[in-house]
Amino acid sequence: MNQHVAFNPAWTSLVPQRQIELEADMAGLGAERFRHKLERDNGNGRGAANGGGRFLVRKAIGPLAEGVTKTVDEGLAGRPGRPAVAVKLLRDMDPDAVAYIAARTILNILIGEARTPLYRLALRVADAVEQEARFEAFAKADSEEYRKVKRWLTTKGSTAEHQKLVLTFVMNKNSIPWDGWAKSDCTHLGIKLVELFREYTGLIEIGQVSEQYQVWLTDKTAEWLDSSAERGAAMSVAFMPTIVPPKDWSSLTEGGYHTDALQTSLVKAGHGGWRSSTEHLMKADLTKVYAGINAIQRTPWQINRAVLAVVEALVEVKSEVAGLVIDDNLVPPPKPAGIDDDPEALKTWKREAFEVHTRNATKHRSKRGIQRTLINLASRFRDEPAIYFPHSLDFRGRAYAIPAYLQPQGSKLSKGLLRFAEGKPLGPDGARWLAIHGANCFGVDKVAFEERVRWVGENRERIVATANDPLGYFWWTEADSPWCFLAFCFEWASMLANPKAFRSHLPVALDGSCNGLQHFSAMLLDPIGGAAVNLLPSLKPSDVYRDVAELTMKKLKVLASPGGAGEPEQRWAHEWLHFGIDRKVTKGPVMALPYGITKQSAAEHVREAVSDRLKATGQKLNLSSDDWSPATWFLTKVIWSAMSETVVAAMVAMNWLQDVARVASNQGVSVQWETPSGFIAKQDYRKQKQGRVETKLLGKVLKFTDWTDTDQPDTRRHGSSISANYVHSMDAAAMILTAQRLANRGVTSFAMIHDSYGTHACDTSVLAKVLREVFIEMYQPDQLRRLRGDFVNRMTGLKKQLEPSPERGDLDLSRVIDADFFFA
Template sequence: METLSTTALDRQIALEEQMLMVGRETFYRDIEKAKERGEEAGTPYGMRLLKNLVLPVSDALEAFIEKARSGGAGRRHTALKYVEMVEPEVAAYLALKTVLDSITRRETLQRCAIRVASALQDEVRMRAFRERHPERFKVTMSKIERATSRRYKTTVARLMAGRVGIDEDWPTSDKLHVGIKLIEVLREATGMVDIQRDTMGINDTQVFVVATEATLQWIADANQRMEFLSPAFLPTIIPPKRWTTPFDGGYHSGLVQRLPFVKTRNRNYLEELAGRDLSAVYAAVNAMQETPWQVNRDVLRVLKEAWDRDLKSPKLKLPPRDPLDLPPKPADIATNEVSRKEWKKAASLIHAANAKLKSKRVQIRKIIELAGQFSEYAEIYFPYQLDFRGRVYAVPMFLNPQGPDHAKALLTFARGKPIGDGVAAGWLAIHGANVYGYDKASLEDRISWVEERNALIASVAADPWGEGFEFWTEADKPWQFLAFCFEWAGFLREGFDYVSTLPVALDGSCNGLQHYSAALRDPVGGAAVNLVPSGKPQDIYARVAEVALGLVTAFVCPNGSTTGTIPNLSRLRKTWAEHGIDELDMANRWLAFGIDRKVTKRAVMTLPYGSTQYSCREFIEEAVREKVEEGKPNPFAVGDSDGIFKATLWLQPLVWQAIGEVVKAARVGMDWLKECARLAAAEGLPVIWQTPDGFLVQQSYRNSSARRIDTHLDGRVRLIIREELDTIDKRRQQQGVAPNWVHSMDATAMRMFINLALTNGMQHFALVHDSYGTVAADVELMGACLRKAFVQLYTDCDPLAEFRVDIAGMLSDDALGDLPEVPAKGTLDVSLVEESDFFFA
């Protein structure tokens, strides 16, 4: 690598200073906002105090209750009957949280005491509501569970409880006694606050709850320790420091806290890695870091204009610049209860939507701001880290090559290559068809699809707001397609001499299942995920959708017989009946809506990564809601309900069975991995394995000492009081091993590809786990290298057998006898991957 000039290094150091100061400013700005909202308990220092002090306060409350019950002398025992209405830890949590919410402000004792008692009163009210009217309670909680405002939650909860006669009206004098007693217990147990009397004038003495000097100093010290721990990580303007150990790569200055090569707090694990030969791993990550990028100014210009125009187009994924307006209040809202209820329901939906949109607005603004800042540089770079499975992640947030559609579109390689020939031009065209969504046709058809639209694509590049506007904004990935339009227009102008910088990506076909199918030599699964040559791409998501559709159709076929087709049908029918689902009616509604690959895709795609039947329903619901939001009619709606939950509850077991019919060997492999992890966990051992290129994976989910506190308006609060315990979390070890193993394999395959590509002269790497990208001129080479690396991973090595050896070396002799053999392999010839056009396409 060339020696860096002093000027370039100085500019980079200045940028890292900026990272540090921006992070510090954000840290304190967030604290000030929390103070303004009266929510200091949610600040970093507030959460630490809450976790550290809830047990001492709880213990002190138990002592107070025991003494008060004994009938001994004591002040304000009026509080006893109220405090006993909840568990001591709940009362302690509510008192602490309420006091902490205004810990650095002076608040009168009376006001603070009333707020503390009111929090306890709300908890008691909600418990009575749940006990006496469980169904209404469930409906109420569903209305407020996603709300971000505690005031809104409290108001709605009180209103709904009041409507069914749950009053819990405590006398103000009693609330004052209760609140003061809880504050006294908190003060004596923690020393966090004191009671201060200020004489304002004759007969005018006010009493305040104030943080002690020790508390304020602790908060100041904690803030000082934490203020520089969250720098706003940015791209670099010179190549990041190369990784040669787990401790020496990434950013250049000592100002920013050193990033470890692997994101972990386990120093012993990092030291273990330092003693291993990770040269192949470092080389691959360094190649990604040393790929120079630049901001695509053409895309930035259009994105800024779209944002400034507040462009409304669902496919563009741009949130509205301003919050959505609440519906107008009906004229008779004060007197018409039906109108009032309908308005409140509509307003509630708008409030929930605005809460979601707020974070999206922040993300878009930040991406545009960063792209504008870095557009002045000819070259920018991205430091990378690994997770414990070996997967590679860009360190900078928001703007990076692994981001969402608009973030990827804003980045292009800083150094391009001439297109050179028709093969490279074809790959550029295929990329355009892919990001548009025309990605299930043959490669030749994809090229033809683009060529038939040359004039339209050129018009988009000339004027994205002109006649081609509807065309590019209807793409699956519109911003990346817009970037393609600019690139293709350049090629049309200059021909094969055009220097192309656009990352051209090839994506794996359900990559997790590709790895399981190769490891187990599964011919059925391998064919379904394009491990073998075929004339057209195999679509496993569509295949699962077809099987699921057949199961649905069986419910409305003439003989109506589904027994024997669907396992546990009688149990399912009982569940459906409990939710008021008519199976024939629901089947017809699904046939009207349609079951396609989009409905089943996420459930299938996430199966190798630990997807469950529960998450399967959630993925189906997400897909249905997206379709409805894009304008597809909703046949499931009944009355005030959109009916989507019931619809997906009914369909989920059918999709799950369809997955089982199409994907068999992978489930066998996953169950085998779980059994290996179970045996290790039973002996208190982590699961440790080495990947074929030398990376050490350590899966060690530990139990933690925790106190779970259930409150109704704050949800289920899990307070970690101490550090992780030395004991293994057996359940998480079993659940995590199958997805973690396959992640470690896709990470290994990617690193092996990078090193093979480097030896063949490739220098451009745009990589996201199972999506590989480079310049058009090198796509042919990239495709050959990624196939060769994958074949070598499963022919030169036997990762499952090596995993078993690693586990066997850890187990005792007794447990070793129970360790199952590796599942039998099928007849798949993995070397055929090198001939499969659609393996990555």
């Protein structure tokens, strides 16, 4: 295919054979991977871990627990014919836990085997139940030690088999007795549980085959599992980029990919609560939404082959620079000679070796799989003159690229591997914007634009050296976004070498400054919050994270002063003052504030940030283990107070929205709203009937839901979710309207990620102007008053129950047009 054809949107109605074959390949690859995983898990005795098997386990728990309870009750009542052995062993155990363990064990074996001897299956079931009973005894005998070991095992992410070994070792070490169950008793118990499973679930059959009792799935169960697997395979698509422009969205079901091999819809299913419905969107005017998302997905991209070459060379030599993951397992430290005579050294070595094994089994394996897939996809599309990314929306209207791994909204590596297919001259101010982008990628983004441009000039030699020898000169790996910065180095060096012929391919990104708070501050025209999040002109960027940190330090000084607080708060305040609260400690809670964060979740952010700094710097805190939790909770409350004074309007708006959602959902009014783009966002959270099973061995909490018993709205969840969903719907509207307006002005390339907007360097000034115009127009009307009016119109009785919308302040929103650091 020639380059001209790849760029021509007219080809959306003339789908080339290569695109048809590519979409068929996507469907086939996804189904093949799904079936391969299913077969592997079934063959390894993990059939109950997959979708169909997991569903059957959940459905079996209730009936089987009922059977276990009835068996024990009747046995204890002394009725004749009841199995005394099974009753004796089960009488003190949780029936739900027994049912879960038995169902999981039975289905794990039978899904992978056509038939299995009853005797062997019974022993496997009884063994699993005995382990549960053993560790229940451990928990009762020494609950503190048990909790400590379980906490440690959970943190390390160990397997069930490893947990079993560790718990057994600790029981023996602490002389906690356990009288093992006799094999005859285990056989008796196991057979009884298999029989109960057959009787109360109807999923299996037991019969005599060749003088031996065997167990197998009923024909109905086997057929259901087969059809479930086929449904899973059909739904498992390995979505990839297209090589022609995606089909324009013209309705909720028409758009994206071109052939019937791939079924996609504009609004992704399964979001927003209990069930996904698009009925509320059927009558909406989505003209602007279609125009915006179509402009985004029509953007032609290319693989940045210079960056890909560096990635492949580094992977080849198993380098871990710039966040790469080596393709082999991490090697545990060798056991030093003579270490068996040094208990402390032996303990340290075992801990380090175990941590390596844990990383290999969990995060490292996942990361290397993702990296391998990403690089393979980039290699596959390396020579395409243009590739495209079909997009869809979530229930709030947020746009997402459909392909996984390789896409403009992906990881830092994914972004670095992509560039615009179309190259454009820099024009009068493109070089300035490109330099600002380069500084931003390195991490020089908290200073004025002129300082960022100057930084690039001062590092000209380093940038050129990087472009000439990225595999020998690793300065670029120090950047905040190393792969995007490497791409910039290639571009900048190319521009310097031949400025007249240079064509820029890089997306230059402008990022919102704590965008959720920007939306709330604009909603209520809050001058204090607006200044903190760069809605007003300033000589240098405001930093709300730093502002909150500085106010927190002032509050701590007061609390640490004589009479400022009681004991131990005064001592904690002094310790936190000595530690020093900076923007890294406050960033997590402040960033999450617009999305309905609670003090409890804010405390998690604070603990994590403090722990990270202690590890990175070697600083020490003079806090005992007993002090750690209450001291960090104390610090969280101080930070919360500082946030409340810095972004007052955001707190007011969040609380009001939560009240509205609770009242409306409680009165049966659907919690939905129209955004400025015309999109209708809708929450649909329903009360769920849930069971809960926790086992001592597996440490699992299994929640299973009856989706048919669901008519009541979940008022609590509506309230807790509305703040995040509402502000996300508003940032989605801003992005869609910006793309739509830019497309009308002739801009053809977009790199849009929620609160980060990108285009060619030469078009960045137009982007900066238009995104500000859209934002100002969105918040000239009082959006919260409009929201309240919509709820009242849909149910008149709400008028008296809903509080008036919050009063707006006196922020002059028109000044956003001159606020350089609003998006920067």
